[in-house]
Amino acid sequence: MSHSQPQIDTSPKVSDEIRKTTCYMCACRCGINVHLKDGPDGKRQVAYIEGNRDHPVNKGVLCGKGSAGIMQHLSPARLRAPMKRVGERGSGKFEEISWDEAYDLAVKWLKPIRDTAPEKLAFFTGRDQSQSFTSWWAQAFGTPNYAAHGGFCSVNMAAAGIYTMGGAFWEFGQPDWDNTKLFMLFGVAEDHDSNPIKMGLGKLKKRGAKVIGVNPIRSGYNAIADEWIGITPGTDGLFILSLIHCLLKAGKIDLDYLAQFTNAPVLVNEDPKSPEFGLLLKTEDGRDLVIDRATGKPAPFDGTGVRPDLSGSLRRAGISHRSVFQHIAEKYLAGEYAPEAIAPKIGLSANRINRIAADLARTAFDEAIEIDQPWTDFRGTRHEKMIGRPVSFHAMRGISAHSNGFQTCRALHLLQILLGSVETPGGMRFKPPYPKPATAHPKPHCKVTPGKPLDGPHLGFTQGPDDLALTPEGTPARIDKAFTWENPMSAHGMMHMVISNAHAGDPYKIDTLFMYMANMAWNSSMNTSGVMKMLTDKDDTGEYVIPHIIYSDAYSSEMVAYADLILPDTTYLERHDCISLLDRPICEADAAADAIRWPVVEPDRNVKGFQSALIDLGARLNLPGFVTDTGEQKFKDYADYIVNHERRPGVGPLAGWRVGDGAAETTMQHGRGHPNGAQIDEYIKHGGFWIGHIPEEGLYYKPWNRAYQDWAVKIGLFDKPAPYIFSLWSEPLRRFQLAAEGHGTRQPPDHLRERIKATLTPLPIWYPPLEDGHADPVEYPVHALTQRPMAMYHSWGGQNAWLRQIHGHNPLYVPTKIWEEQKFRDGDWARVSSMHGEITVPVALMAALNENTVWTWNAIGKRKGAWALDDDAPEAKKGFLLNHLIHELLPPKGDGLRWSNSDPVTGQAAWFDLRVRIEKVRAPSRSYPDIPAQASPVPPAPANVTRKVGS
Amino acid sequence: MTELPASTQRKLGLVIDLDTCVGCHACVTACKGWNTENYGAPLADKDAYGAEPVGSFLNRVHSFEVQPESGPAQTVHFPKSCLHCDDAPCVTVCPTGASYKRVEDGIVLVNESDCIGCGLCAWACPYGAREMDPVEQVMKKCTLCVDRIYNENLPEEDRQPACVRTCPAGARHFGDLADPDSDVSRLVAERGGFDLMPEQGTKPVNKYLPPRPRDEDIDVLAPFLQPVAETPSGFLGWLDRALEKL
Amino acid sequence: MHPAASIIAFTTLSGIGFGLLAFLGLGFPRVEGMSAFAFFAIAYLLAVGGLVFSTFHLGHPERALKAFTQWRTSWLSREGWASVLTLVVMAIFAAPLVFFGLRLAPIGWLGALASIGTVYITSMIYASIRSVPRWHHWSTSAMFIAYALSGGALLSGQVTVAIAFLVLTGIGQFAAWKAGDARFAAAGSTAGTATGLGGIGKVRLFESSHSEGNYLTKEMVFVIARKHATKLRSIALVLAFAAPVALLLLPFHHVMAALAVLSHLCGVLITRWLFFAEAEHTVSLYYGRTAA
Numbered sequence A: 001m002s003h004s005q006p007q008i009d010t011s012p013k014v015s016d017e018i019r020k021t022t023c024y025m026c027a028c029r030c031g032i033n034v035h036l037k038d039g040p041d042g043k044r045q046v047a048y049i050e051g052n053r054d055h056p057v058n059k060g061v062l063c064g065k066g067s068a069g070i071m072q073h074l075s076p077a078r079l080r081a082p083m084k085r086v087g088e089r090g091s092g093k094f095e096e097i098s099w100d101e102a103y104d105l106a107v108k109w110l111k112p113i114r115d116t117a118p119e120k121l122a123f124f125t126g127r128d129q130s131q132s133f134t135s136w137w138a139q140a141f142g143t144p145n146y147a148a149h150g151g152f153c154s155v156n157m158a159a160a161g162i163y164t165m166g167g168a169f170w171e172f173g174q175p176d177w178d179n180t181k182l183f184m185l186f187g188v189a190e191d192h193d194s195n196p197i198k199m200g201l202g203k204l205k206k207r208g209a210k211v212i213g214v215n216p217i218r219s220g221y222n223a224i225a226d227e228w229i230g231i232t233p234g235t236d237g238l239f240i241l242s243l244i245h246c247l248l249k250a251g252k253i254d255l256d257y258l259a260q261f262t263n264a265p266v267l268v269n270e271d272p273k274s275p276e277f278g279l280l281l282k283t284e285d286g287r288d289l290v291i292d293r294a295t296g297k298p299a300p301f302d303g304t305g306v307r308p309d310l311s312g313s314l315r316r317a318g319i320s321h322r323s324v325f326q327h328i329a330e331k332y333l334a335g336e337y338a339p340e341a342i343a344p345k346i347g348l349s350a351n352r353i354n355r356i357a358a359d360l361a362r363t364a365f366d367e368a369i370e371i372d373q374p375w376t377d378f379r380g381t382r383h384e385k386m387i388g389r390p391v392s393f394h395a396m397r398g399i400s401a402h403s404n405g406f407q408t409c410r411a412l413h414l415l416q417i418l419l420g421s422v423e424t425p426g427g428m429r430f431k432p433p434y435p436k437p438a439t440a441h442p443k444p445h446c447k448v449t450p451g452k453p454l455d456g457p458h459l460g461f462t463q464g465p466d467d468l469a470l471t472p473e474g475t476p477a478r479i480d481k482a483f484t485w486e487n488p489m490s491a492h493g494m495m496h497m498v499i500s501n502a503h504a505g506d507p508y509k510i511d512t513l514f515m516y517m518a519n520m521a522w523n524s525s526m527n528t529s530g531v532m533k534m535l536t537d538k539d540d541t542g543e544y545v546i547p548h549i550i551y552s553d554a555y556s557s558e559m560v561a562y563a564d565l566i567l568p569d570t571t572y573l574e575r576h577d578c579i580s581l582l583d584r585p586i587c588e589a590d591a592a593a594d595a596i597r598w599p600v601v602e603p604d605r606n607v608k609g610f611q612s613a614l615i616d617l618g619a620r621l622n623l624p625g626f627v628t629d630t631g632e633q634k635f636k637d638y639a640d641y642i643v644n645h646e647r648r649p650g651v652g653p654l655a656g657w658r659v660g661d662g663a664a665e666t667t668m669q670h671g672r673g674h675p676n677g678a679q680i681d682e683y684i685k686h687g688g689f690w691i692g693h694i695p696e697e698g699l700y701y702k703p704w705n706r707a708y709q710d711w712a713v714k715i716g717l718f719d720k721p722a723p724y725i726f727s728l729w730s731e732p733l734r735r736f737q738l739a740a741e742g743h744g745t746r747q748p749p750d751h752l753r754e755r756i757k758a759t760l761t762p763l764p765i766w767y768p769p770l771e772d773g774h775a776d777p778v779e780y781p782v783h784a785l786t787q788r789p790m791a792m793y794h795s796w797g798g799q800n801a802w803l804r805q806i807h808g809h810n811p812l813y814v815p816t817k818i819w820e821e822q823k824f825r826d827g828d829w830a831r832v833s834s835m836h837g838e839i840t841v842p843v844a845l846m847a848a849l850n851e852n853t854v855w856t857w858n859a860i861g862k863r864k865g866a867w868a869l870d871d872d873a874p875e876a877k878k879g880f881l882l883n884h885l886i887h888e889l890l891p892p893k894g895d896g897l898r899w900s901n902s903d904p905v906t907g908q909a910a911w912f913d914l915r916v917r918i919e920k921v922r923a924p925s926r927s928y929p930d931i932p933a934q935a936s937p938v939p940p941a942p943a944n945v946t947r948k949v950g951s
Numbered sequence B: 001m002t003e004l005p006a007s008t009q010r011k012l013g014l015v016i017d018l019d020t021c022v023g024c025h026a027c028v029t030a031c032k033g034w035n036t037e038n039y040g041a042p043l044a045d046k047d048a049y050g051a052e053p054v055g056s057f058l059n060r061v062h063s064f065e066v067q068p069e070s071g072p073a074q075t076v077h078f079p080k081s082c083l084h085c086d087d088a089p090c091v092t093v094c095p096t097g098a099s100y101k102r103v104e105d106g107i108v109l110v111n112e113s114d115c116i117g118c119g120l121c122a123w124a125c126p127y128g129a130r131e132m133d134p135v136e137q138v139m140k141k142c143t144l145c146v147d148r149i150y151n152e153n154l155p156e157e158d159r160q161p162a163c164v165r166t167c168p169a170g171a172r173h174f175g176d177l178a179d180p181d182s183d184v185s186r187l188v189a190e191r192g193g194f195d196l197m198p199e200q201g202t203k204p205v206n207k208y209l210p211p212r213p214r215d216e217d218i219d220v221l222a223p224f225l226q227p228v229a230e231t232p233s234g235f236l237g238w239l240d241r242a243l244e245k246l
Numbered sequence C: 001m002h003p004a005a006s007i008i009a010f011t012t013l014s015g016i017g018f019g020l021l022a023f024l025g026l027g028f029p030r031v032e033g034m035s036a037f038a039f040f041a042i043a044y045l046l047a048v049g050g051l052v053f054s055t056f057h058l059g060h061p062e063r064a065l066k067a068f069t070q071w072r073t074s075w076l077s078r079e080g081w082a083s084v085l086t087l088v089v090m091a092i093f094a095a096p097l098v099f100f101g102l103r104l105a106p107i108g109w110l111g112a113l114a115s116i117g118t119v120y121i122t123s124m125i126y127a128s129i130r131s132v133p134r135w136h137h138w139s140t141s142a143m144f145i146a147y148a149l150s151g152g153a154l155l156s157g158q159v160t161v162a163i164a165f166l167v168l169t170g171i172g173q174f175a176a177w178k179a180g181d182a183r184f185a186a187a188g189s190t191a192g193t194a195t196g197l198g199g200i201g202k203v204r205l206f207e208s209s210h211s212e213g214n215y216l217t218k219e220m221v222f223v224i225a226r227k228h229a230t231k232l233r234s235i236a237l238v239l240a241f242a243a244p245v246a247l248l249l250l251p252f253h254h255v256m257a258a259l260a261v262l263s264h265l266c267g268v269l270i271t272r273w274l275f276f277a278e279a280e281h282t283v284s285l286y287y288g289r290t291a292a
């Protein structure tokens, strides 16, 4: 009998309609095509989600989470209505209420605060993608206590980049994937730019370009690196400075680039007695001074035709000055940075450091690329070609989540800049609105006037002691103590300190804690058990120490159980959002771009987009900007705000399809323009996003490139061209250091002087992670880290029926050395202890791991009762958090002080400084600590998922 | 009919690049999404939010460690779905004829309405490429997205498997491995593509591209950078000379 | 492999049932009338009962008839046909015997052959599976047949034959276990060949595709600790072979014979449990097994 086979339909209908919006499973914000089909009830239902090929971020691809978005949207853990707490805090017992009741309750708590002491509201918005809006609300309310999650996330990276070169890694910069030939990745498991990094690595692999992964753990991106450097955690700064040493010693640096585009030629005051000691010499009107090689005379750095001299020096008014570059040479040529000296500390051989330096030099200089594209710089000099140094770097929390992270990030930027590989072909490229130097950002504002808005934006970039957020008495003005002497450059605020400071009433007590999208009772807190206690602690009168907690979440998270009032959000497919140039847009190095989300399906529950709820609440509180002159609610909802709000004349949340000045006012234009009532429809019509390309001439050298600067002004990124040079020598740092040395009127407290002197150096340095100074390295010999799993987003992937099968619990991965020492076997458990606490968890072997490091996937462990999961779900039974071992404060060291476990410059939470001890124990039935269950405010989940919309 | 065709006109299949796969599981969930909504019964998840969730997936990504003789251990992410074997043992064992290999393109499929859920084909597959749906109790396997690759309701560029379309790193390639000039055949030839468990005699159509050599010469004494000066003052002398040349 | 109760019951019961049918077909014991009815009833109960058990294993038993279509390639399909044909042939032999005392001997011989053939075909369902090297060997069929014959002899009351078969089967089983233990390694599939990475170095699973179990791990990656296996093997040998032989050697008594049968049945159930539990599937190479 011959072969026979059934006939099948190979062309089934794919869907009834495609709606294009933006993914929300992480901050990468890829474009998605949501396929809808008519369900049995005739209503359109989400049938399938795929990537949008036209979208600038993902060009059609989606990651594991994005492709599982449908399960996030259909999660049984979705909240269904506003809720008022009825049980004890933490119990999870709630009663559903109406939106009116919810607003009334919020107004009852917030109105009196605003009228008397607005700082008693702490409004922290976590993983907010609408910070320009929520901060505007907080400013209108008048509290200084606003920030999002950057302080516990990666502010070191952002701040070091912006202070040094007016742009950072994070999702604000990217390697020139199409041209780079050698790519070095420091401490990245996943990052916010998830899909672009994967796509970029794919491009490198296709071309056979070399990838070096620097990471104690070899998984994910590091698994495909051609060379793996399993560095000792916290020592990257040393490694980088040693590479710099090698390159300087060999003269393998881009002198031309340094002279033209950085402050390397700028003159530094060298007189220890001068109040300007260590600051840069300036013209009368405040421009940096260099020696012009053409004339041999001092000249402003940006003077027409000036050729800055890297080896310049000048004696003026009895004070000698030498170029920054001479300081750099002197500092890093010193023997302490020689590979031989540092190799043992970082766990590499000296040869290897030498070889990598040679690789970098060879690729940058011998394999330089040229693009035939003339351009004109800010001095008016025309360049015939764009010269590229095809080495590029990317880094994220692996270097920034240490207490030496800020300076380590700066060291990396110094390395990039010495090689001439920032904003040049083949190197690292900024994405609009970057480049934008720290001086072009606002400074922090904290002046509170009852009943009135705050005097300006909360967050910003301090330039020196005068900009600190201190009260006239010199005490911290903010509840999180951001912008104080403990961490003067905490540009993103310090969300991780809010609860413990509010609990301690230090610097003052607050009345209402209002949070959005942050699981602070669980995975985003250090010292999770401690925080749960702080949130439930009562004072002598039996009242909660933190009197009111309002929280907005979309799902039944751990944090929900700790709130008094819940404002339930929609899922990402059910609301308007805008991914705006005013905060964290989706630009590419070649283009500016922004995007929207819109309700591709309507919610079937009594929930509301949080931003729309804030608009209602703002109006009920009569906040300026939220009500009209006649006291009416100004914006109907967030969509109305997105379209009609103007931050500056002609500049609103969305840059695409604004209305021009044409006679009939119907000419559509992008960037600047009047509000367009049909703007959202235009976005929907165009796939949910807008993109505006940078002209060819402006594609590289953006900070100094006239074509770019003019384009940026045209589309409204800034109001006039603002070229600048990179700050290898950082004056803001030096100003704080100078104060610590006793200069100036605003002085740090004495106990912080030495630390400021040692850590806020104007040139990058390395010092050991601060926990090392507290933890006994013999007692706690092992570094403990976490990594982002690519297929899970923090705590909220756990409710996803598909993703939780991939990461339903998380073993502690142990390197071979420790595995053998402890005689571990598969299925064993271990007690892991730090200076702060202990956990008991399952272990597993990993060989491709730094021999003194253990690690686990982040945020897989769940509290029983949360996320609509079974009490015996593996997440709750075997899953665990490392956070119980990490404290927001370092343990007492006998000096009577509690030092915070964060970077002394920015306040970034030092998650990865953690050191532990590990011992085998008998396998328990559940991981420890085993937190009692919270009641679930949502109905039980269905047993099985078998969903199909079509037939 | 569970007799295998003597030969197939084409051999459609996947080529998976182990040098490039970052182990993101995008192909896993994209596959689950498409195939839940399309071919056959939805891919179910039993005890989806419970203590022992079990779902059917047509594609899974494992992670292996490889310890070379010298040098550090390597991590390799390893996606695996049906390899659409030429000599597919899963097909011939099937008692009902539900399993078959298509003569036009070599795709191995299960006709779910004929499947009695005996599980024998899953036993016969050496690779673990077939899974019994925990709710529908019929055999599930990669369809090579047969309802995408010829689907006239999709734009031409989307007529490729869901897993290939979504792979962010570009580690998955789809094409005709019977055509020596196809992109996939060329890749296999250039990069030394290989079969999984050739000793099982299944003659898989899907091929894997090996990871490129890693960590070569890590500790070799480098072609040291030639120092220009040993002391800071010597360095400044060099600097002056270098600047003159600029 | 996961030792599913339904399949253990199926192979055990139908094996003994067809074994008994084979003896009856050959005329051992030479019964007629009601006593023939009793013997045939037991044999049919066992054989058909086993087949019924086998359908418990199916996701869609209501479609079981479709399983008769693929006899050209599928041993499972052939098994269906063979069982039915054998039962029919034996019915043709049994009916005249029971009701008219008429013995159509050639049909009986044919039925006996068919019974053993059916057992062989059943065994081939397993022996044909290359991905389970322990099974993929002629000894699998030999053992299935040997078990059927031992059980058949025992049930048909052929004491001497039974003793001989039991001893031989016991020895055979012991040898099969020993040989089987080495077969996975001999098949040459390792984590290295399964991933193709063996050329680079030693391959081990670092992280499974899913942290939670799945159909494959439950069905194909059943792991039994070696020390339990050894213990169970010993118990099985005693129950299936040593004890029945000892009981049969004692002066004949119906209770003793019944005990021998019972003991044998229990022993066989254990060996069948081990047959599945100890069978290593190549899929396990993707789930943590490194080599043999």
Ligand SMILES: Nc1nc2c(c(=O)[nH]1)N[C@H]1C(S)=C(S)[C@@H](COP(=O)(O)OP(=O)(O)OC[C@H]3O[C@@H](n4cnc5c(=O)[nH]c(N)nc54)[C@H](O)[C@@H]3O)O[C@H]1N2
Residues within 6 Å of the ligand: A126, A127, A149, A152, A153, A154, A516, A517, A518, A519, A520, A523, A524, A525, A552, A553, A554, A555, A556, A557, A558, A559, A569, A570, A571, A572, A610, A786, A787, A793, A794, A795, A796, A858, A859, A882, A883, A911
């Ligand atoms: N040990 C350790 N801990 C860490 C880290 C680490 O590396 N190691 N990393 C830290 C870092 S960088 C971060 S950013 C934090 C992240 O930690 P979190 O900010 O707590 O992040 P998520 O778990 O995503 O929680 C956000 C909350 O937002 C809710 N949510 C999700 N979607 C929506 C929505 O549409 N609307 C609303 N209103 N709510 C929604 C979720 O249900 C969840 O409760 O974790 C920190 N914690």
Ligand SMILES: Nc1nc2c(c(=O)[nH]1)N[C@H]1C(S)=C(S)[C@@H](COP(=O)(O)OP(=O)(O)OC[C@H]3O[C@@H](n4cnc5c(=O)[nH]c(N)nc54)[C@H](O)[C@@H]3O)O[C@H]1N2
Residues within 6 Å of the ligand: A026, A027, A065, A153, A154, A186, A187, A188, A189, A190, A191, A192, A193, A194, A214, A215, A216, A217, A231, A232, A233, A234, A235, A236, A395, A396, A397, A398, A399, A402, A785, A786, A787, A788, A789, A790, A791, A792, A793, A794, A912
């Ligand atoms: N899939 C997924 N994507 C996400 C998230 C998620 O939860 N899931 N979260 C998002 C968020 S909020 C953030 S902040 C980003 C963070 O993205 P990443 O920066 O990639 O963050 P982590 O996963 O914490 O990875 C830190 C990496 O640094 C390494 N590391 C730790 N210490 C050191 C060190 O001293 N030196 C070096 N060289 N490496 C070190 C760790 O091994 C780890 O690989 O990811 C975002 N993207």
Ligand code: SF4
Residues within 6 Å of the ligand: A023, A024, A025, A026, A027, A028, A029, A030, A058, A061, A062, A063, A064, A065, A066, A067, A193, A194, A195
């Ligand atoms: S990277 Fe993944 S989760 Fe993040 S936005 Fe893109 S598709 Fe969504």
Ligand code: SF4
Residues within 6 Å of the ligand: B020, B021, B022, B023, B024, B025, B026, B027, B028, B061, B077, B079, B166, B167, B168, B169, B170, B171, B172
């Ligand atoms: S989508 Fe691509 S990179 Fe991600 S796991 Fe699958 S094959 Fe690997």
Ligand code: SF4
Residues within 6 Å of the ligand: B081, B082, B083, B084, B085, B088, B089, B090, B091, B108, B124, B125, B126, B127, B128, B129, B130, B141, B202
């Ligand atoms: S991989 Fe397995 S299921 Fe696929 S054709 Fe080959 S044997 Fe059959």
Ligand code: SF4
Residues within 6 Å of the ligand: B093, B094, B095, B096, B097, B098, B099, B110, B114, B115, B116, B117, B118, B119, B120, B121, B122, B138, B139
């Ligand atoms: S499970 Fe279905 S497809 Fe597989 S062998 Fe049995 S009947 Fe055939």
Ligand code: SF4
Residues within 6 Å of the ligand: B030, B031, B032, B034, B035, B058, B059, B081, B082, B141, B142, B143, B144, B145, B161, B162, B163, B164
């Ligand atoms: S080809 Fe289609 S069915 Fe097969 S693994 Fe890829 S997405 Fe899944």
Ligand SMILES: [Mo]
Residues within 6 Å of the ligand: A152, A153, A154
């Ligand atoms: Mo973060």
